[in-house]
Amino acid sequence: MWVPLAVLAILATFGGFVGVGPAFKFITGSEHPGGKLNIVNWLDPLIWNPATHGFGTEASEEVVKHEATESPVPGHGAESVAANPYGNTGFNLAESVEHRIGPFLTEWLFIIISLVVAGFGMLMGVVFYLKKPYLPDIWARRLAPLYTASYHKYWVDELYGYLFTRRTMDLSRGVYAFDSRILDGLVNGAAALTRLSSQIVGLFDKYVVDGIVNMIANFVGEIMSRVFRASQTGFAPNYALVMVLGLVIAVAIFFSGDILSALKGFLAIHF
Amino acid sequence: MEEVVNKISHLLSIITWLPALGAIIILVFFKKDRADQIKKFTTGWFGLTFAVSLFLCGYDKSMGGMQFLEDHQWIPVIGARYQMGVDGVAVLLIVLTTLLGVLASLSSWKYIQKREKEYYVLLLLLQAAVVGVFSSMDLFLFYLFFEVSLVPMYFLIGIWGGERRLYAAIKFFLYTLVGSVVMLLGILKMYFLTMDANLTSKVAKGTIDLLAGNSAASDLVQRTVSLAAGNPAGATGTFNIVYMQSLGSVLPMGTMQVLLFLAFALGFAIKVPMFPFHTWLPDAHVEAPTAGSVILAGILLKLGTYGFFRFNLPMFPKASFDESYFGSFGVRNVMIWLSLIGIIYGALAAMYFVVKKDGDVKKLVAYSSVSSMGIVMLGLFALNPNGVNGAVLHMINHGIYSAALFLLVGIIYERRHTRIVSEFGGLSNVMPAYATIFLAMAMTAIGLPLLCVFISEFLSMRGAFEASPWWAGWAALGIILNAGYMLWLYQRMFFGNIDNPKNEGLEDLSGREYAYMIPLVILSLWIGVYPKSFMDFTASPVNAVVRQVRPDYPVPGMIKPGTEVPERAAR
Numbered sequence: 093m094w095v096p097l098a099v100l101a102i103l104a105t106f107g108g109f110v111g112v113g114p115a116f117k118f119i120t121g122s123e124h125p126g127g128k129l130n131i132v133n134w135l136d137p138l139i140w141n142p143a144t145h146g147f148g149t150e151a152s153e154e155v156v157k158h159e160a161t162e163s164p165v166p167g168h169g170a171e172s173v174a175a176n177p178y179g180n181t182g183f184n185l186a187e188s189v190e191h192r193i194g195p196f197l198t199e200w201l202f203i204i205i206s207l208v209v210a211g212f213g214m215l216m217g218v219v220f221y222l223k224k225p226y227l228p229d230i231w232a233r234r235l236a237p238l239y240t241a242s243y244h245k246y247w248v249d250e251l252y253g254y255l256f257t258r259r260t261m262d263l264s265r266g267v268y269a270f271d272s273r274i275l276d277g278l279v280n281g282a283a284a285l286t287r288l289s290s291q292i293v294g295l296f297d298k299y300v301v302d303g304i305v306n307m308i309a310n311f312v313g314e315i316m317s318r319v320f321r322a323s324q325t326g327f328a329p330n331y332a333l334v335m336v337l338g339l340v341i342a343v344a345i346f347f348s349g350d351i352l353s354a355l356k357g358f359l360a361i362h363f
Numbered sequence: 364m365e366e367v368v369n370k371i372s373h374l375l376s377i378i379t380w381l382p383a384l385g386a387i388i389i390l391v392f393f394k395k396d397r398a399d400q401i402k403k404f405t406t407g408w409f410g411l412t413f414a415v416s417l418f419l420c421g422y423d424k425s426m427g428g429m430q431f432l433e434d435h436q437w438i439p440v441i442g443a444r445y446q447m448g449v450d451g452v453a454v455l456l457i458v459l460t461t462l463l464g465v466l467a468s469l470s471s472w473k474y475i476q477k478r479e480k481e482y483y484v485l486l487l488l489l490q491a492a493v494v495g496v497f498s499s500m501d502l503f504l505f506y507l508f509f510e511v512s513l514v515p516m517y518f519l520i521g522i523w524g525g526e527r528r529l530y531a532a533i534k535f536f537l538y539t540l541v542g543s544v545v546m547l548l549g550i551l552k553m554y555f556l557t558m559d560a561n562l563t564s565k566v567a568k569g570t571i572d573l574l575a576g577n578s579a580a581s582d583l584v585q586r587t588v589s590l591a592a593g594n595p596a597g598a599t600g601t602f603n604i605v606y607m608q609s610l611g612s613v614l615p616m617g618t619m620q621v622l623l624f625l626a627f628a629l630g631f632a633i634k635v636p637m638f639p640f641h642t643w644l645p646d647a648h649v650e651a652p653t654a655g656s657v658i659l660a661g662i663l664l665k666l667g668t669y670g671f672f673r674f675n676l677p678m679f680p681k682a683s684f685d686e687s688y689f690g691s692f693g694v695r696n697v698m699i700w701l702s703l704i705g706i707i708y709g710a711l712a713a714m715y716f717v718v719k720k721d722g723d724v725k726k727l728v729a730y731s732s733v734s735s736m737g738i739v740m741l742g743l744f745a746l747n748p749n750g751v752n753g754a755v756l757h758m759i760n761h762g763i764y765s766a767a768l769f770l771l772v773g774i775i776y777e778r779r780h781t782r783i784v785s786e787f788g789g790l791s792n793v794m795p796a797y798a799t800i801f802l803a804m805a806m807t808a809i810g811l812p813l814l815c816v817f818i819s820e821f822l823s824m825r826g827a828f829e830a831s832p833w834w835a836g837w838a839a840l841g842i843i844l845n846a847g848y849m850l851w852l853y854q855r856m857f858f859g860n861i862d863n864p865k866n867e868g869l870e871d872l873s874g875r876e877y878a879y880m881i882p883l884v885i886l887s888l889w890i891g892v893y894p895k896s897f898m899d900f901t902a903s904p905v906n907a908v909v910r911q912v913r914p915d916y917p918v919p920g921m922i923k924p925g926t927e928v929p930e931r932a933a934r
Contacts, residue, residue, distance in 0.1 A: 135818070137895055139825060140748040142917050260711075260844070261718045267708055268715035276642040279538070 115199040374418055375431050375447040375498040378457065379491055381412045382464070386487040389480060398479035402472050405483040409464040412490070416461040419454045427451065427903025428576015429500060429605065432583055441554075442591040442599030443503035448580060451900030452672065452755050453497045456665055459762045460497070463661045464490045466879040467654035470770050474653050474777055475523060482523060486654065489515035493662050497669065502550055502602040506543070509666065513539055516655065516663065524650035531643075531650035538643040539633055546630030549623050553607050553678070556614070557591075557600035565613040566606075573907050574608045574677060584609075608677035612911060616681035616688075624682035624694055627675050634667030637740060638705035641733045648729035653773030656725065660732050661766035665758045668739045672755065672908065676743065680912040684746055695744055699834060702740035706841030709734030714848040717855060722784045724775075727852060728768045731808065734841055735761045741838055742823030746912055748919060750826020751905045752898060757819035759897065760890060764807040764816060767883040771801050774876055778869050784852065789861035794871045798857045800880050805853050807887045809846040815890035 109116070136148025190198040220227050232239040241247075323334075344351065385408035393401050422430055429448035437445040449457065468486055475482050492515065495508035513536055521532035556562055568585075575581040584605045591601040601607075614620050633640040644664075648656050676683050685693035713730035716722030739761070742754030774797065775790075776782050791798035807814040810821075820842060828835035861867055872880070890897055906918045 135821070138749075138752070138818070138822060138898055140752075140919050142747065142829070145917050147919070260714070260847070264711040264714040264718050267711040271642065271708075271712050275639050279534070279642050283534075283537075 115196060115203065373433055374415075375449060376433055378412060378416045378419070378461070379447075379494045379498055381415060381491075382408070382487040382494070383491040385409075385412075386484045386491070389484050389487070393480060395480050401479055401483050402468070402475075405487065406465065406468045406472075408487070409461070409468050409490070413458075413461040413465050416458050416494075419449065419457060422449070422451055422454045422900060423577075424451065424899045424903070426577045428907070429580035429583075430577070431498075432500070432580060434583055434587070437501075438503070439594060440596065440599070441503070442594065442601045444501050444587060444602070445504060446500040446583070446587070446603060447498045447504075448500040448583070449498050450576065450904035451902070452669070452904050455755075455759050455897060455900055456662075456669060456762075457494055457497050459665075459759055460490060460493050460662050462882065463657060463762065463766055466766065466770065466882065467657045469875060469879045470657065470773060471652070471654045472875065474773060478522065482519070485515040485518050486658075489519070489658060493658075493666070496666055500604050502553070502604050502607060504602070505604065506547065506550060510540075510543060512663065512666070516659065519655040519658075520647055520651045523652040523655070526650075527646070528650045531646040534643045535647040538640075542630040542633035542640070545626050549626030549630075550602075552619075552623060552626075553610070554600045554602060556610060557588075557602075557606065558598070562610060562613055563588075566609050567612070570609040570612045570911070571605065573910060575605050576903060576907055580605065604673065608674075608911065611678040611680050614679065614681070616685065620679050620682045621685070621688055621694060624675060624679040627670070627678070628698070631667040631670035631675065632701075634670065635664060635736045635740065636667070636733065637701050637736070638708050638733065639701075641705070641709070644733060645726050645729040648732075648769075649723060649725050653769060653776070656769040656773075657766045660728070660769055661762040664732065664736055665762060668736060668743065668754070668758050671740065671743055672751070676746075676908050677911045683744070684912050695746070698740060698744045702737045702744065703834060703837045703841075705737030706734050706741065706838050707844065709737060710841045710844035710848065714844060714851075717784060717848050717851045720785050724772050724782045724784055724852070724856075725769070727784075727848065728765060728772065731845060731849075732761065732765050734845055735765070735808075737841070738820055738823050738838060741827050741834065742819075745823070745826035745830045745834070746909065747826050747829050747916065748905060748909050749822050749829065751909055752901060753819045753822025753824070753826055755901045755905060756890070756894065756897065757816070757823055760807075760815040760819045760887075763883050763886050763890075764804055767800075767804040767880065767887075768808065770879060770883075771797070771804060774872070779865065784855055786863060787856040787866060788863060789857070789859045790866060790869070791857040792861055793866060793869045796872045796877075800872070800884060801857065802853060803884050803887065805849045807891075809849050810842060813888070813891045815887045815894070817891060818894045 133148055139148050141148065186198065186202065189201065193201070244250075323330075385405065388408075389401055389404065393404070419431065427450070429450055431447070431449055433445070433447040435445040437443050464486070468483065471482065471486070489512060492508050492512035496505060496512060499505035499508060517532050517536045520535060521528055524531060568581075571584050572578075572581045575584050584603055587601050587603045588606055591599045614623075629640075633643075636644050647659060651659060682688070682694045683698075684695055686695055687693045689697075709730050709732070713727045713734065716724070716727040716730070735757070739754045739757045742750040742752075742757060745751070745754075772782055775787070779786065803814075807816050810816040824835045824838055824842075827838060902919065906920060909916060910918045
């Protein structure tokens with residue numbers, strides 16, 4: 093189990109060098125944070141800054157030229173490009189210290205403070221758990237309420253679990269219910285509606301449209317055929333009669349216009 | 364290198380039709396019962412296509428624009444031509460497609476146990492259709508490939524899918540078809556607009572140059588237009604995509620442009636899928652075979668986002684950037700808010716499958732895709748270089764990690780024939796290599812720095828932040844939720860002791876499984892550490908699109924010296 097821990101310890105020790113300040117210029121060979129080991133500006137070549145017309149923190153030649161001539165480029169504040177890329181963030185301890193003692197000492201000062209704090213913690217660990225292992229119990233009894241609170245991490249996890257984790261889970265259930273019932277219900281509903289209307293159309297087609305077709309067929313087949321069958325008597329005079337009737341009808345249709353106008357004239361004279 | 368590559372004639376046609384040729388070879392020369400030969404041949408053929416498609420990396424990045432041009436007469440009566448050409452975005456998507464083709468076919472060797480011949484034929488045909496979509500420079504040709512790509516997928520889900528495969532297949536097909544039919548109306552209207560002399564006379568040559576990106580492509584566009592106008596059988600319109608995009612710059616803002624935007628947007632939004640048009644996706648993913656899910660998530664969803672990038676933004680620039688058409692809000696706001704809802708909603712819905720006892724991992728990954736595609740749409744409609752670059756890169760990254768997650772779920776499904784989260788636990792004890800790769804991919808999905816998704820999510824959100832900090836804020840919430848359920852899923856499946864005796868004898872990854880997982884892990888790291896080698900491809904097309912939508916925005920490499928930059932542009 094100690095192997096992964098050792099790997100992490102080594103990484104933690106040397107990982108800090110990525111992005112070290114100018115105090116370690118002899119390693120990084122640069123005034124900029126990290127120098128050759130720099131990952132601070134790792135994504136700079138990708139991020140377009142419309143205010144400076146350049147990628148990342150660089151400014152385009154055009155903006156640089158404008159700054160050199162002291163005339164700010166219209167539309168993008170040249171001052172924001174200059175000294176402090178993070179803007180004026182109010183009181184800043186490191187910055188005010190830097191004003192007094194200069195950047196080099198400031199950096200070492202903070203490095204030393206961090207090392208002292210870390211060293212103190214290590215020392216306490218050695219005293220409490222290696223040299224005098226009975227001490228933790230005594231102090232835990234003496235500061236019982238504080239000990240319990242810190243043992244339970246001030247109940248932050250419980251509070252967080254109740255306030256956020258549980259509520260997010262509820263929300264997640266709600267969202268899925270909405271998705272599967274309402275949204276997918278709408279989709280399936282649209283499908284069902286289409287199927288229903290297709291059924292209605294199908295029934296209409298079968299019984300109404302096709303019904304009319306069949307009705308005509310039946311009419312022809314059932315009724316008209318009887319009429320025609322009955323008319324086929326085999327007697328020559330009957331056929332002659334039909335022929336004469338046909339002739340009369342044909343003449344009537346052919347001269348229908350004349351007949352109608354004659355009729356109109358007759359009616360106009362006599363009534 | 365670039366000089367040589369651009370001289371290979373018909374490279375795009377070769378890449379498009381090579382898989383179809385492979386399908387024909389299988390149909391003609393292979394017997395149905397020689398499944399072993401068929402799968403080896405198919406995988407090899409996909410490998411060959413991938414190798415050929417790598418020639419596209421010779422795309423001249425400094426020149427930009429549409430390259431590898433092809434132009435042949437096709438249907439002169441309506442002015443549709445067989446025109447192919449790709450920009451850097453399409454190059455990346457095509458190479459991703461051909462790569463995923465190899466991986467998908469390799470992953471099917473054991474999974475598919477029936478009708479192998481038909482299966483591999485359909486897989487090849489699907490790739491032909493998808494590559495065709497990305498390489499078309501003619502809208503008619505595009506639409507043809509776009510529709511044809513549905514058919515193989517329909518059969519892949521419908522024949523080799525799970526229990527409810529028919530329901531899922533029909534839902535997938537019909538839902539997508541509804542959208543694309545509406546889009547067809549929009550395409551027809553655009554076609555008739557290319558014949559409208561009032562508009563066409565206003566199109567500036569500079570716009571065509573900007574969108575075509577280089578002089579060869581620009582010449583092709585102008586030649587196409589004059590050919591269409593001088594057609595001996597009567598003047599026709601043209602379906603040339605670049606010309607339609609140029610037309611967008613003079614299309615007046617109004618109801619017609621908004622309607623056209625919505626017609627195209629519906630077709631693509633269903634494909635993406637955006638909230639609330641996403642419900643076909645979980646069903647299709649759950650029922651599809653592993654390779655089907657891989658292609659569906661990795662490639663087919665990108666047809667939608669690619670459509671927004673290629674058509675909606677440049678063709679309807681005023682509608683895309685509109686913030687006032689519906690009174691207090693505009694088309695852009697609608698798209699942004701649907702994306703934001705999609706991001707959070709997709710993440711919450713995905714979380715449900717870890718919250719509930721018998722959640723399906725595949726459904727979880729499907730909903731996480733909804734969330735992820737929301738980020739792509741957010742980046743696109745941020746409408747600045749960072750956002751659009753991030754969105755385009757996120758298309759590729761989502762193709763990598765969602766494909767990988769589906770492949771991983773497929774691996775465990777082959778061993779256990781279940782995908783229920785609660786069936787697993789402590790898998791890292793028996794399958795350490797599988798657990799490692801799963802972790803790498805889960806971390807990619809979360810957006811861990813030095814892995815690919817970090818870059819694209821960061822850029823998308825950076826772009827969204829430039830437009831409005833609120834948008835980026837809501838998107839960040841969704842990303843946190845994504846991390847939440849992914850870590851939780853990983854904990855429940857891999858950590859702790861094995862409490863289900865069925866998991867005790869599980870075998871770790873085989874050589875074949877390593878072979879199709881490792882490339883994706885490498886890609887994820889590569890893009891995560893040095894994204895520039897990919898972003899160089901997308902820079903010039905992305906800048907052209909942003910410039911087309913926002914002519915006054917200071918775009919990289921396109922700032923005219925001495926021009927005043929308006930206040931609004933710098934926000």
